[in-house]
Amino acid sequence: MVLPLIITLIIALMIIAITVNVVQQHRERIRALKRAEFTKLRHGLEETEEILFNAANVPLSAGISQMLLRRIAYLLRAMVELEPEVKDLKQRLQDTEQRLSELAKNAPTAMDAAGLPDNDQQLLAMVKGIKKLRTMLRAEHARGNVETQLVIDEDRRLDLLQLRINVESQLKRGRDARANKMLGSARQYFEKALTFLRTTSHQHEYIVNRISEAQMALEEITMELKQGNARDIEKRGEKDNKDIDELFAPKRKW
Numbered sequence: 001m002v003l004p005l006i007i008t009l010i011i012a013l014m015i016i017a018i019t020v021n022v023v024q025q026h027r028e029r030i031r032a033l034k035r036a037e038f039t040k041l042r043h044g045l046e047e048t049e050e051i052l053f054n055a056a057n058v059p060l061s062a063g064i065s066q067m068l069l070r071r072i073a074y075l076l077r078a079m080v081e082l083e084p085e086v087k088d089l090k091q092r093l094q095d096t097e098q099r100l101s102e103l104a105k106n107a108p109t110a111m112d113a114a115g116l117p118d119n120d121q122q123l124l125a126m127v128k129g130i131k132k133l134r135t136m137l138r139a140e141h142a143r144g145n146v147e148t149q150l151v152i153d154e155d156r157r158l159d160l161l162q163l164r165i166n167v168e169s170q171l172k173r174g175r176d177a178r179a180n181k182m183l184g185s186a187r188q189y190f191e192k193a194l195t196f197l198r199t200t201s202h203q204h205e206y207i208v209n210r211i212s213e214a215q216m217a218l219e220e221i222t223m224e225l226k227q228g229n230a231r232d233i234e235k236r237g238e239k240d241n242k243d244i245d246e247l248f249a250p251k252r253k254w
Contacts, residue, residue, distance in 0.1 A: 167197060171210070
């Protein structure tokens with residue numbers, strides 16, 4: 001009687017140990033999944049906040065600002081559900097919802113003609129910000145969080161802003177190269193700017209003005225190059241004549 005009881009107890013203990021181990025492993029997997037999901041949400045939150053705080057470089061319309069704030073609020077809610085004991089998240093969620101309410105009452109307007117920075121690094125950061133914003137805009141539209149017309153209008157506005165950055169960068173380099181008498185390089189920069197302008201589908205006064213500026217600069221550079229070549233030919237001709245004169249000049253007798 002004792003031996004079967006002992007065997008039964010051993011088996012029961014083994015089952016309990018296995019069950020506890022399985023439960024612990026399951027809980028650990030759940031915690032790992034929660035940590036991974038929380039990290040993913042935090043990364044999305046940081047990326048969205050970075051774009052929103054970068055509004056000084058990339059002008060944001062009221063629609064885009066609301067989209068970003070709604071996305072931040074959504075991410076914060078999801079993070080609060082995963083980590084409800086974190087008070088900071090709840091406060092940030094309240095602040096974001098308040099900003100959304102205030103923005104709906106007093107919506108700012110984006111300036112298409114915003115000035116561009118002169119620093120190349122700032123321009124590069126601006127281009128990266130625009131690309132991230134356009135990607136996020138399409139992603140939010142795919143989730144049904146943004147109206148189609150807003151996506152069309154804002155994507156077109158951001159595309160024009162990115163075109164301006166590309167064009168102004170090439171024009172600036174062209175002017176600098178021309179000022180330094182590097183006419184060949186200057187011509188390449190102006191031609192590249194002209195290519196950007198002629199291949200765009202935008203119809204805008206800015207496009208017309210910059211095409212005229214680039215064409216005029218290229219005409220002047222072409223004229224300067226022709227004049228330079230003519231001067232070089234004239235100098236070579238004078239040198240050749242001088243050499244011939246020296247060759248046939250009367251020899252001195254010593």
